[in-house]
Amino acid sequence: MRNVIIKSLLASCLGAAFLTATSVSVAEEMESSMARGGKLYDRWYKVIDASKPTESHSLYPSDKEYADDPGSNWRCKECHGWDYQGxxxxxxxxxxxSGIAGIAGAKGAPASEIVSALKGAPHGYGDMLADEDYTDLAHFVSSGQIDMDPYIDCESKAPKGDAAKGEAYFNTICANCHGKDGKEPDDMKPFGALMENPWEVMHKILNGQPDENMPALRALDHQITADIMAHMATLPTE
Known part of the structure:
Protein backbone atom coordinates (compact mmCIF):
# COMPACT_ATOMS: atom_id res chain seq x y z
CA MET A 1 0.00 0.00 0.00
CA ARG A 2 2.82 2.34 0.95
CA ASN A 3 4.58 1.69 -2.37
CA VAL A 4 1.36 2.47 -4.25
CA ILE A 5 1.01 5.80 -2.42
CA ILE A 6 4.65 6.70 -3.09
CA LYS A 7 4.31 5.84 -6.79
CA SER A 8 1.13 7.90 -6.97
CA LEU A 9 2.85 10.89 -5.37
CA LEU A 10 5.83 10.57 -7.71
CA ALA A 11 3.53 10.44 -10.72
CA SER A 12 1.72 13.56 -9.51
CA CYS A 13 5.00 15.41 -8.95
CA LEU A 14 6.32 14.43 -12.36
CA GLY A 15 3.06 15.52 -13.96
CA ALA A 16 3.20 18.88 -12.20
CA ALA A 17 6.84 19.32 -13.20
CA PHE A 18 5.97 18.56 -16.83
CA LEU A 19 3.13 21.08 -16.81
CA THR A 20 5.39 23.71 -15.24
CA ALA A 21 8.13 23.08 -17.79
CA THR A 22 5.59 23.23 -20.61
CA SER A 23 4.20 26.53 -19.29
CA VAL A 24 7.70 28.02 -19.09
CA SER A 25 8.45 26.81 -22.61
CA VAL A 26 5.30 28.45 -23.97
CA ALA A 27 6.09 31.69 -22.12
CA GLU A 28 9.62 31.75 -23.49
CA GLU A 29 8.36 31.14 -27.02
CA MET A 30 5.94 34.03 -26.69
CA GLU A 31 8.82 36.25 -25.53
CA SER A 32 10.84 35.40 -28.64
CA SER A 33 7.83 36.04 -30.85
CA MET A 34 7.26 39.43 -29.19
CA ALA A 35 10.95 40.28 -29.56
CA ARG A 36 10.89 39.51 -33.28
CA GLY A 37 7.69 41.51 -33.52
CA GLY A 38 9.53 44.40 -31.88
CA LYS A 39 12.18 44.22 -34.58
CA LEU A 40 9.48 44.20 -37.25
CA TYR A 41 7.94 47.27 -35.59
CA ASP A 42 11.37 48.89 -35.87
CA ARG A 43 12.24 48.15 -39.51
CA TRP A 44 10.24 45.23 -40.87
CA TYR A 45 11.82 45.11 -44.33
CA LYS A 46 15.27 44.62 -42.78
CA VAL A 47 14.01 41.70 -40.70
CA ILE A 48 12.53 39.87 -43.68
CA ASP A 49 15.33 40.89 -46.07
CA ALA A 50 13.00 42.78 -48.40
CA SER A 51 13.50 45.95 -50.41
CA LYS A 52 12.35 49.26 -48.97
CA PRO A 53 8.93 50.43 -50.13
CA THR A 54 9.19 52.87 -53.01
CA GLU A 55 5.95 54.79 -52.48
CA SER A 56 5.06 56.68 -49.33
CA HIS A 57 2.45 55.28 -46.97
CA SER A 58 -0.99 56.75 -47.59
CA LEU A 59 -1.54 57.46 -43.88
CA TYR A 60 1.61 59.52 -43.44
CA PRO A 61 0.79 63.26 -43.59
CA SER A 62 2.10 64.93 -46.73
CA ASP A 63 3.31 68.01 -44.84
CA LYS A 64 5.51 66.15 -42.33
CA GLU A 65 9.26 65.59 -42.30
CA TYR A 66 9.40 62.12 -43.83
CA ALA A 67 6.57 62.44 -46.37
CA ASP A 68 8.95 61.79 -49.28
CA ASP A 69 10.87 58.97 -47.59
CA PRO A 70 8.96 55.67 -47.94
CA GLY A 71 11.77 53.78 -46.20
CA SER A 72 10.97 55.81 -43.10
CA ASN A 73 7.22 56.37 -43.28
CA TRP A 74 6.44 52.67 -43.73
CA ARG A 75 8.16 51.87 -40.43
CA CYS A 76 5.68 51.34 -37.58
CA LYS A 77 7.85 53.29 -35.17
CA GLU A 78 7.87 56.37 -37.41
CA CYS A 79 4.20 57.06 -36.77
CA HIS A 80 3.66 55.34 -33.42
CA GLY A 81 6.96 56.13 -31.70
CA TRP A 82 9.57 54.17 -29.80
CA ASP A 83 7.49 54.66 -26.65
CA TYR A 84 4.34 53.47 -28.49
CA GLN A 85 2.53 56.70 -27.55
CA GLY A 86 2.62 58.38 -30.97
CA SER A 98 3.31 63.07 -37.38
CA GLY A 99 0.17 63.74 -35.34
CA ILE A 100 -0.68 60.03 -35.46
CA ALA A 101 -1.85 58.15 -32.37
CA GLY A 102 0.19 55.46 -30.66
CA ILE A 103 -0.57 51.76 -30.32
CA ALA A 104 -1.13 51.68 -26.54
CA GLY A 105 -4.86 51.31 -27.14
CA ALA A 106 -4.22 47.97 -28.84
CA LYS A 107 -2.73 46.38 -25.72
CA GLY A 108 -4.55 43.15 -25.00
CA ALA A 109 -6.40 43.12 -28.31
CA PRO A 110 -6.84 39.72 -29.99
CA ALA A 111 -3.93 38.99 -32.32
CA SER A 112 -6.35 38.13 -35.12
CA GLU A 113 -7.87 41.62 -34.98
CA ILE A 114 -4.44 43.25 -35.11
CA VAL A 115 -3.42 41.11 -38.09
CA SER A 116 -6.61 42.05 -39.93
CA ALA A 117 -5.98 45.74 -39.25
CA LEU A 118 -2.41 45.50 -40.55
CA LYS A 119 -3.33 43.59 -43.70
CA GLY A 120 -6.32 45.66 -44.74
CA ALA A 121 -6.91 49.33 -45.46
CA PRO A 122 -5.75 51.80 -44.40
CA HIS A 123 -2.55 50.17 -43.08
CA GLY A 124 -2.30 48.14 -46.27
CA TYR A 125 0.58 45.75 -45.63
CA GLY A 126 -1.26 43.05 -47.57
CA ASP A 127 1.14 40.39 -48.83
CA MET A 128 4.27 42.33 -47.88
CA LEU A 129 4.56 40.21 -44.74
CA ALA A 130 4.25 36.45 -44.23
CA ASP A 131 1.89 34.84 -41.73
CA GLU A 132 4.72 34.38 -39.21
CA ASP A 133 5.59 38.06 -39.49
CA TYR A 134 2.01 39.13 -38.87
CA THR A 135 1.76 36.79 -35.88
CA ASP A 136 4.96 38.10 -34.29
CA LEU A 137 4.04 41.73 -34.90
CA ALA A 138 0.56 41.16 -33.47
CA HIS A 139 2.03 39.47 -30.38
CA PHE A 140 4.28 42.48 -29.87
CA VAL A 141 1.46 45.00 -30.23
CA SER A 142 -0.96 43.04 -28.05
CA SER A 143 1.35 41.70 -25.34
CA GLY A 144 4.85 43.08 -25.83
CA GLN A 145 4.46 46.83 -25.31
CA ILE A 146 6.35 48.12 -22.28
CA ASP A 147 5.31 51.18 -20.30
CA MET A 148 8.63 53.02 -20.33
CA ASP A 149 7.68 55.73 -17.83
CA PRO A 150 8.87 53.71 -14.79
CA TYR A 151 12.29 53.41 -16.44
CA ILE A 152 12.81 56.77 -18.20
CA ASP A 153 12.15 60.29 -16.92
CA CYS A 154 10.06 61.93 -19.64
CA GLU A 155 11.32 65.45 -18.97
CA SER A 156 15.05 64.90 -18.48
CA LYS A 157 15.33 61.71 -20.58
CA ALA A 158 17.40 60.25 -17.75
CA PRO A 159 17.14 56.49 -17.21
CA LYS A 160 15.78 55.51 -13.79
CA GLY A 161 18.51 52.98 -13.19
CA ASP A 162 21.59 52.16 -11.15
CA ALA A 163 24.65 52.98 -13.28
CA ALA A 164 26.98 50.88 -11.10
CA LYS A 165 24.87 47.77 -11.60
CA GLY A 166 24.44 48.72 -15.24
CA GLU A 167 28.20 48.80 -15.77
CA ALA A 168 28.49 45.15 -14.75
CA TYR A 169 25.59 44.18 -17.00
CA PHE A 170 26.97 46.21 -19.91
CA ASN A 171 30.50 44.87 -19.61
CA THR A 172 29.33 41.25 -19.56
CA ILE A 173 26.44 41.42 -22.06
CA CYS A 174 27.12 44.32 -24.44
CA ALA A 175 30.83 45.18 -24.43
CA ASN A 176 31.95 42.19 -26.49
CA CYS A 177 30.36 43.80 -29.57
CA HIS A 178 30.23 47.46 -28.56
CA GLY A 179 33.40 47.89 -26.49
CA LYS A 180 33.46 49.00 -22.87
CA ASP A 181 33.41 52.60 -24.08
CA GLY A 182 30.31 51.97 -26.24
CA LYS A 183 32.01 53.24 -29.40
CA GLU A 184 31.88 50.12 -31.54
CA PRO A 185 31.15 49.31 -34.32
CA ASP A 186 32.54 52.32 -36.16
CA ASP A 187 29.39 52.89 -38.23
CA MET A 188 27.28 53.53 -35.11
CA LYS A 189 27.01 56.64 -33.00
CA PRO A 190 28.77 56.30 -29.63
CA PHE A 191 26.36 54.98 -27.03
CA GLY A 192 26.61 58.14 -24.97
CA ALA A 193 25.18 60.07 -27.93
CA LEU A 194 22.47 57.48 -28.58
CA MET A 195 21.10 58.16 -25.11
CA GLU A 196 19.62 61.38 -26.48
CA ASN A 197 16.75 59.06 -27.47
CA PRO A 198 16.44 56.64 -24.53
CA TRP A 199 13.09 55.26 -25.76
CA GLU A 200 14.72 53.96 -28.94
CA VAL A 201 17.59 52.52 -26.92
CA MET A 202 15.21 50.74 -24.55
CA HIS A 203 13.18 49.32 -27.43
CA LYS A 204 16.30 47.93 -29.08
CA ILE A 205 17.76 46.49 -25.86
CA LEU A 206 14.48 44.71 -25.18
CA ASN A 207 13.91 43.42 -28.72
CA GLY A 208 17.22 43.48 -30.57
CA GLN A 209 18.39 45.23 -33.73
CA PRO A 210 16.89 44.29 -37.11
CA ASP A 211 19.21 42.15 -39.25
CA GLU A 212 21.88 41.98 -36.53
CA ASN A 213 22.94 39.30 -34.04
CA MET A 214 22.00 41.45 -31.08
CA PRO A 215 20.34 39.57 -28.21
CA ALA A 216 16.91 40.67 -26.99
CA LEU A 217 16.76 41.17 -23.22
CA ARG A 218 12.98 41.42 -22.85
CA ALA A 219 12.77 38.11 -20.96
CA LEU A 220 14.88 39.63 -18.16
CA ASP A 221 13.70 42.05 -15.48
CA HIS A 222 13.25 45.38 -17.28
CA GLN A 223 15.06 47.16 -14.46
CA ILE A 224 18.23 45.52 -15.81
CA THR A 225 17.65 47.41 -19.07
CA ALA A 226 17.19 50.66 -17.13
CA ASP A 227 20.43 50.00 -15.24
CA ILE A 228 22.28 49.34 -18.51
CA MET A 229 20.95 52.61 -19.94
CA ALA A 230 21.99 54.49 -16.80
CA HIS A 231 25.54 53.29 -17.42
CA MET A 232 25.32 54.06 -21.15
CA ALA A 233 24.46 57.66 -20.25
CA THR A 234 27.92 57.95 -18.66
CA LEU A 235 29.77 56.81 -21.80
CA PRO A 236 31.49 59.08 -24.35
CA THR A 237 29.28 60.99 -26.77
CA GLU A 238 31.92 61.26 -29.48
Whole structure:
Protein backbone atom coordinates (compact mmCIF):
# COMPACT_ATOMS: atom_id res chain seq x y z
CA MET A 1 0.00 0.00 0.00
CA ARG A 2 2.82 2.34 0.95
CA ASN A 3 4.58 1.69 -2.37
CA VAL A 4 1.36 2.47 -4.25
CA ILE A 5 1.01 5.80 -2.42
CA ILE A 6 4.65 6.70 -3.09
CA LYS A 7 4.31 5.84 -6.79
CA SER A 8 1.13 7.90 -6.97
CA LEU A 9 2.85 10.89 -5.37
CA LEU A 10 5.83 10.57 -7.71
CA ALA A 11 3.53 10.44 -10.72
CA SER A 12 1.72 13.56 -9.51
CA CYS A 13 5.00 15.41 -8.95
CA LEU A 14 6.32 14.43 -12.36
CA GLY A 15 3.06 15.52 -13.96
CA ALA A 16 3.20 18.88 -12.20
CA ALA A 17 6.84 19.32 -13.20
CA PHE A 18 5.97 18.56 -16.83
CA LEU A 19 3.13 21.08 -16.81
CA THR A 20 5.39 23.71 -15.24
CA ALA A 21 8.13 23.08 -17.79
CA THR A 22 5.59 23.23 -20.61
CA SER A 23 4.20 26.53 -19.29
CA VAL A 24 7.70 28.02 -19.09
CA SER A 25 8.45 26.81 -22.61
CA VAL A 26 5.30 28.45 -23.97
CA ALA A 27 6.09 31.69 -22.12
CA GLU A 28 9.62 31.75 -23.49
CA GLU A 29 8.36 31.14 -27.02
CA MET A 30 5.94 34.03 -26.69
CA GLU A 31 8.82 36.25 -25.53
CA SER A 32 10.84 35.40 -28.64
CA SER A 33 7.83 36.04 -30.85
CA MET A 34 7.26 39.43 -29.19
CA ALA A 35 10.95 40.28 -29.56
CA ARG A 36 10.89 39.51 -33.28
CA GLY A 37 7.69 41.51 -33.52
CA GLY A 38 9.53 44.40 -31.88
CA LYS A 39 12.18 44.22 -34.58
CA LEU A 40 9.48 44.20 -37.25
CA TYR A 41 7.94 47.27 -35.59
CA ASP A 42 11.37 48.89 -35.87
CA ARG A 43 12.24 48.15 -39.51
CA TRP A 44 10.24 45.23 -40.87
CA TYR A 45 11.82 45.11 -44.33
CA LYS A 46 15.27 44.62 -42.78
CA VAL A 47 14.01 41.70 -40.70
CA ILE A 48 12.53 39.87 -43.68
CA ASP A 49 15.33 40.89 -46.07
CA ALA A 50 13.00 42.78 -48.40
CA SER A 51 13.50 45.95 -50.41
CA LYS A 52 12.35 49.26 -48.97
CA PRO A 53 8.93 50.43 -50.13
CA THR A 54 9.19 52.87 -53.01
CA GLU A 55 5.95 54.79 -52.48
CA SER A 56 5.06 56.68 -49.33
CA HIS A 57 2.45 55.28 -46.97
CA SER A 58 -0.99 56.75 -47.59
CA LEU A 59 -1.54 57.46 -43.88
CA TYR A 60 1.61 59.52 -43.44
CA PRO A 61 0.79 63.26 -43.59
CA SER A 62 2.10 64.93 -46.73
CA ASP A 63 3.31 68.01 -44.84
CA LYS A 64 5.51 66.15 -42.33
CA GLU A 65 9.26 65.59 -42.30
CA TYR A 66 9.40 62.12 -43.83
CA ALA A 67 6.57 62.44 -46.37
CA ASP A 68 8.95 61.79 -49.28
CA ASP A 69 10.87 58.97 -47.59
CA PRO A 70 8.96 55.67 -47.94
CA GLY A 71 11.77 53.78 -46.20
CA SER A 72 10.97 55.81 -43.10
CA ASN A 73 7.22 56.37 -43.28
CA TRP A 74 6.44 52.67 -43.73
CA ARG A 75 8.16 51.87 -40.43
CA CYS A 76 5.68 51.34 -37.58
CA LYS A 77 7.85 53.29 -35.17
CA GLU A 78 7.87 56.37 -37.41
CA CYS A 79 4.20 57.06 -36.77
CA HIS A 80 3.66 55.34 -33.42
CA GLY A 81 6.96 56.13 -31.70
CA TRP A 82 9.57 54.17 -29.80
CA ASP A 83 7.49 54.66 -26.65
CA TYR A 84 4.34 53.47 -28.49
CA GLN A 85 2.53 56.70 -27.55
CA GLY A 86 2.62 58.38 -30.97
CA UNK A 87 1.46 62.01 -30.84
CA UNK A 88 1.02 61.79 -27.06
CA UNK A 89 4.57 60.72 -26.29
CA UNK A 90 8.13 61.58 -27.27
CA UNK A 91 6.99 62.18 -30.87
CA UNK A 92 4.55 64.89 -29.81
CA UNK A 93 7.01 67.44 -31.22
CA UNK A 94 10.17 67.57 -33.30
CA UNK A 95 10.95 66.24 -36.75
CA UNK A 96 9.32 62.87 -36.07
CA UNK A 97 5.98 64.40 -35.03
CA SER A 98 3.31 63.07 -37.38
CA GLY A 99 0.17 63.74 -35.34
CA ILE A 100 -0.68 60.03 -35.46
CA ALA A 101 -1.85 58.15 -32.37
CA GLY A 102 0.19 55.46 -30.66
CA ILE A 103 -0.57 51.76 -30.32
CA ALA A 104 -1.13 51.68 -26.54
CA GLY A 105 -4.86 51.31 -27.14
CA ALA A 106 -4.22 47.97 -28.84
CA LYS A 107 -2.73 46.38 -25.72
CA GLY A 108 -4.55 43.15 -25.00
CA ALA A 109 -6.40 43.12 -28.31
CA PRO A 110 -6.84 39.72 -29.99
CA ALA A 111 -3.93 38.99 -32.32
CA SER A 112 -6.35 38.13 -35.12
CA GLU A 113 -7.87 41.62 -34.98
CA ILE A 114 -4.44 43.25 -35.11
CA VAL A 115 -3.42 41.11 -38.09
CA SER A 116 -6.61 42.05 -39.93
CA ALA A 117 -5.98 45.74 -39.25
CA LEU A 118 -2.41 45.50 -40.55
CA LYS A 119 -3.33 43.59 -43.70
CA GLY A 120 -6.32 45.66 -44.74
CA ALA A 121 -6.91 49.33 -45.46
CA PRO A 122 -5.75 51.80 -44.40
CA HIS A 123 -2.55 50.17 -43.08
CA GLY A 124 -2.30 48.14 -46.27
CA TYR A 125 0.58 45.75 -45.63
CA GLY A 126 -1.26 43.05 -47.57
CA ASP A 127 1.14 40.39 -48.83
CA MET A 128 4.27 42.33 -47.88
CA LEU A 129 4.56 40.21 -44.74
CA ALA A 130 4.25 36.45 -44.23
CA ASP A 131 1.89 34.84 -41.73
CA GLU A 132 4.72 34.38 -39.21
CA ASP A 133 5.59 38.06 -39.49
CA TYR A 134 2.01 39.13 -38.87
CA THR A 135 1.76 36.79 -35.88
CA ASP A 136 4.96 38.10 -34.29
CA LEU A 137 4.04 41.73 -34.90
CA ALA A 138 0.56 41.16 -33.47
CA HIS A 139 2.03 39.47 -30.38
CA PHE A 140 4.28 42.48 -29.87
CA VAL A 141 1.46 45.00 -30.23
CA SER A 142 -0.96 43.04 -28.05
CA SER A 143 1.35 41.70 -25.34
CA GLY A 144 4.85 43.08 -25.83
CA GLN A 145 4.46 46.83 -25.31
CA ILE A 146 6.35 48.12 -22.28
CA ASP A 147 5.31 51.18 -20.30
CA MET A 148 8.63 53.02 -20.33
CA ASP A 149 7.68 55.73 -17.83
CA PRO A 150 8.87 53.71 -14.79
CA TYR A 151 12.29 53.41 -16.44
CA ILE A 152 12.81 56.77 -18.20
CA ASP A 153 12.15 60.29 -16.92
CA CYS A 154 10.06 61.93 -19.64
CA GLU A 155 11.32 65.45 -18.97
CA SER A 156 15.05 64.90 -18.48
CA LYS A 157 15.33 61.71 -20.58
CA ALA A 158 17.40 60.25 -17.75
CA PRO A 159 17.14 56.49 -17.21
CA LYS A 160 15.78 55.51 -13.79
CA GLY A 161 18.51 52.98 -13.19
CA ASP A 162 21.59 52.16 -11.15
CA ALA A 163 24.65 52.98 -13.28
CA ALA A 164 26.98 50.88 -11.10
CA LYS A 165 24.87 47.77 -11.60
CA GLY A 166 24.44 48.72 -15.24
CA GLU A 167 28.20 48.80 -15.77
CA ALA A 168 28.49 45.15 -14.75
CA TYR A 169 25.59 44.18 -17.00
CA PHE A 170 26.97 46.21 -19.91
CA ASN A 171 30.50 44.87 -19.61
CA THR A 172 29.33 41.25 -19.56
CA ILE A 173 26.44 41.42 -22.06
CA CYS A 174 27.12 44.32 -24.44
CA ALA A 175 30.83 45.18 -24.43
CA ASN A 176 31.95 42.19 -26.49
CA CYS A 177 30.36 43.80 -29.57
CA HIS A 178 30.23 47.46 -28.56
CA GLY A 179 33.40 47.89 -26.49
CA LYS A 180 33.46 49.00 -22.87
CA ASP A 181 33.41 52.60 -24.08
CA GLY A 182 30.31 51.97 -26.24
CA LYS A 183 32.01 53.24 -29.40
CA GLU A 184 31.88 50.12 -31.54
CA PRO A 185 31.15 49.31 -34.32
CA ASP A 186 32.54 52.32 -36.16
CA ASP A 187 29.39 52.89 -38.23
CA MET A 188 27.28 53.53 -35.11
CA LYS A 189 27.01 56.64 -33.00
CA PRO A 190 28.77 56.30 -29.63
CA PHE A 191 26.36 54.98 -27.03
CA GLY A 192 26.61 58.14 -24.97
CA ALA A 193 25.18 60.07 -27.93
CA LEU A 194 22.47 57.48 -28.58
CA MET A 195 21.10 58.16 -25.11
CA GLU A 196 19.62 61.38 -26.48
CA ASN A 197 16.75 59.06 -27.47
CA PRO A 198 16.44 56.64 -24.53
CA TRP A 199 13.09 55.26 -25.76
CA GLU A 200 14.72 53.96 -28.94
CA VAL A 201 17.59 52.52 -26.92
CA MET A 202 15.21 50.74 -24.55
CA HIS A 203 13.18 49.32 -27.43
CA LYS A 204 16.30 47.93 -29.08
CA ILE A 205 17.76 46.49 -25.86
CA LEU A 206 14.48 44.71 -25.18
CA ASN A 207 13.91 43.42 -28.72
CA GLY A 208 17.22 43.48 -30.57
CA GLN A 209 18.39 45.23 -33.73
CA PRO A 210 16.89 44.29 -37.11
CA ASP A 211 19.21 42.15 -39.25
CA GLU A 212 21.88 41.98 -36.53
CA ASN A 213 22.94 39.30 -34.04
CA MET A 214 22.00 41.45 -31.08
CA PRO A 215 20.34 39.57 -28.21
CA ALA A 216 16.91 40.67 -26.99
CA LEU A 217 16.76 41.17 -23.22
CA ARG A 218 12.98 41.42 -22.85
CA ALA A 219 12.77 38.11 -20.96
CA LEU A 220 14.88 39.63 -18.16
CA ASP A 221 13.70 42.05 -15.48
CA HIS A 222 13.25 45.38 -17.28
CA GLN A 223 15.06 47.16 -14.46
CA ILE A 224 18.23 45.52 -15.81
CA THR A 225 17.65 47.41 -19.07
CA ALA A 226 17.19 50.66 -17.13
CA ASP A 227 20.43 50.00 -15.24
CA ILE A 228 22.28 49.34 -18.51
CA MET A 229 20.95 52.61 -19.94
CA ALA A 230 21.99 54.49 -16.80
CA HIS A 231 25.54 53.29 -17.42
CA MET A 232 25.32 54.06 -21.15
CA ALA A 233 24.46 57.66 -20.25
CA THR A 234 27.92 57.95 -18.66
CA LEU A 235 29.77 56.81 -21.80
CA PRO A 236 31.49 59.08 -24.35
CA THR A 237 29.28 60.99 -26.77
CA GLU A 238 31.92 61.26 -29.48
Missing amino acids: KDGAYSSGKHA
